[in-house]
Amino acid sequence: MACPSGRIQFALSIIPAPMTNLSGYTIAFDLDGTLVDTVGDIHRALNHVLASEGIPPAALADVRNFVGLGARALLIRAFGAHGIHHDDATLDRLIDLYIATNSADIAALSRPFPGVVEALEVLKAWGATLAVCTNKRGHLSVQLLTALNMGRHFAVIVGGDDVQNRKPHPDHFIHAIRAAGGDPARSAMVGDSINDVLSAKAANAPVAVYAFGYTDTAPGLLGADAVFTQFTDLPDLLVRLLKL
Incomplete structure (x- = not known):
């Protein structure tokens, strides 16, 4: 094609990079702090429970560090910060209130982290099977991912x-991989906390940690095989961790 200078100009075709084959591999993801930034909704529901007991609201930054072991641990840590320790019956009642409050508008403030949906796609x-392995209650996890139109990406939650x-x-990680039809020997974990690292490592699976999740320990000190800062890097990172 002629250009104004009289030189010949060629149009360069863009050739897609060869597709990586992850068929037969299963990737498990944590939910809160990994796939979805849920701290706003957790913070809202937790403070409703605290207010019902006459306790001042928790700071958002503190709630980020309370997340990871489920609703019971969340409430134990939140009340424990005020020196309050409930008996099991009281704690069960408060957990029910927390879950009802959270479930009533579970995705009011929650959104997937930037680049998550694109990385999943x-x-x-590339052929990978995806699973969710979370300490959040199962029905709340399904409800949240459905509300965000993300449940379609996962074989199992x-x-x-x-x-x-x-x-x-x-056992939690292994169960999730097998429930998705996968083999723990051909799997990896993506999370944000020490619980994710310990679960995957004990199953002899590689684990990558998202740097901006919910943890009171610096991500680089969690013992993961890799720490990543943006989800656009995750697919290639997993290929390297799986040694493909």
Whole structure:
């Protein structure tokens, strides 16, 4: 094609990079602080429970560090910060209130972290099977991911109440992989906390940690195989961790 200078100009075709084959591999994801930024809705529901007991609201920054072991641990840590320790019956009542409050508008403030949906689509296009392995209750996890139109990406969603031993126990991770039809020997974990790292490591699976999740320990000190700062890097990172 002629250009104004009289030189010949060629149009360069863009050749897509060869597609990586992740067929037969299963990737498990944590939910809160990994796939979805849920701290705003957790903060709102927790403060409703605290107010019902006459306790001042928790700071958002503190709630980020309370998340990770499910609703019971969340409330124990939040009340424990005020030196309050409830008996099991009272704690069960407060957990029910927390869950009802959270469930009533579960995705009011929650959104997937930037690049998450695109990364999931790439991994699926490469043949990977995806699972959710979270200490959040199973029905709340399904409700949240459905509200955000994200449930369609996952073969299975395994909550903390769906297994006898939740994270950091390896049984939770192994159960999620097998429930998705996968082999733990051909799998990896993506999370944000020590519970994710310990669960995957005990199952001899590689684990990558998102740098901007919910943890009171610096991500680089969690013992993960890799720490990443943006989800656009995750598909290639997982390929390296799986040594493909």
